Amino acid sequence: MLVPDADALYDDAQTTYGRAGLATHEALIDALIDLENAATVKLFPSGLAAMTGTLLAVLKAGDEVLVTDAIYKPTRRFCDRVLSRFGVTVRYYPPNASPDELIALCASQTRLIVLESPGSLTFEVQDAPAIAALAGARGILTLMDNTWAAGLYFKPLDHGVDLSVQALTKYVGGHSDVFMGSVATHKPSLARALDRAILDFGWSVSAEDAYMMLRGLRTLPTRMARHQQSGLRVADWLSRHPRVDKIFHPALEGSPGHDLWRRDFTGGAGLFAFVLNAAGVGETRLFLDALKLFGLGFSWGGFESLALNCDPQFGVRQAPPEYGGALIRLSIGLENADDLIEDLNQALAAAS
Ligand SMILES: *Cc1c(COP(=O)(O)O)cnc(C)c1O
Numbered sequence: 275m276l277v278p279d280a281d282a283l284y285d286d287a288q289t290t291y292g293r294a295g296l297a298t299h300e301a302l303i304d305a306l307i308d309l310e311n312a313a314t315v316k317l318f319p320s321g322l323a324a325m326t327g328t329l330l331a332v333l334k335a336g337d338e339v340l341v342t343d344a345i346y347k348p349t350r351r352f353c354d355r356v357l358s359r360f361g362v363t364v365r366y367y368p369p370n371a372s373p374d375e376l377i378a379l380c381a382s383q384t385r386l387i388v389l390e391s392p393g394s395l396t397f398e399v400q401d402a403p404a405i406a407a408l409a410g411a412r413g414i415l416t417l418m419d420n421t422w423a424a425g426l427y428f429k430p431l432d433h434g435v436d437l438s439v440q441a442l443t444k445y446v447g448g449h450s451d452v453f454m455g456s457v458a459t460h461k462p463s464l465a466r467a468l469d470r471a472i473l474d475f476g477w478s479v480s481a482e483d484a485y486m487m488l489r490g491l492r493t494l495p496t497r498m499a500r501h502q503q504s505g506l507r508v509a510d511w512l513s514r515h516p517r518v519d520k521i522f523h524p525a526l527e528g529s530p531g532h533d534l535w536r537r538d539f540t541g542g543a544g545l546f547a548f549v550l551n552a553a554g555v556g557e558t559r560l561f562l563d564a565l566k567l568f569g570l571g572f573s574w575g576g577f578e579s580l581a582l583n584c585d586p587q588f589g590v591r592q593a594p595p596e597y598g599g600a601l602i603r604l605s606i607g608l609e610n611a612d613d614l615i616e617d618l619n620q621a622l623a624a625a626s
Contacts, residue, residue, distance in 0.1 A: 318456070417439065420438045
């Protein structure tokens, strides 16, 4: 960026370099502040960078962090490889731990509790308000990965959580073509810590990517309503199929976590999982390879429907789940739900 005159070059009160953010960044930040009911939002180059950057900003050597065992796997890799190298102790807790059980795990050096609700792949819903209240009373910070609800259907800060992280890459971007993450907070001290970390580490995003996210935000509620509607239709259809044992979709009646979801969330995303009963490696491969409309891929939240098998990711968990079949995750996109159901129907037949 350019400054008007020589004096402005070294004027600390002015923005003198694009990394500090330009008008497009500010417009995106303002919109995300509205979305998250936050005082401050910071942008990061990816959702993973938003998680890891916040952990680095908040933690120091000697601290301990408690992390849900259902955390997004790359976040876990950072905790295990990097945080431990910098003298931070990482302990994992069961995603279904009650708030009291979770607080009972805290030690004097526990600085932060990391939530992800619903949990990655297994979709456990956590009692975030109760956890945040108990943690806050003990001076422990809470951080939640809120990507599933897209900041739209759950507002962590309204429920007492200190830091709300989103991979904007997923639903806000909506087209699987741009990476970014955001961190929202109410607390000036946390906003300062994030600012300093961003400045010191050089985490910045370019204005064109910020523009893409701003554009995605304009259709977020409309797309989310469609993801929700189609997702529930597909999940409901699957729940009545003889090859399907269990559905993990918090917004589906009867699904684990549904009661907490109903209490705290105002809508459901299009991402959920189901158990293909008695399926081993061979049948799972037959099912996935038979899908025609669903792509196979790890991302989600975009216009196109995606599927993947989850079991190969469970090896790192402290308590790997066991369902008596293969856990399949679906991201329901914007296609016609009848077509998606027909595709699943023929793929389930092909696997049997
Ligand atoms: C994808 C994802 C991330 C990381 O986002 P990127 O922008 O791909 O780095 C973080 N948390 C969850 C729950 C995710 O699904």
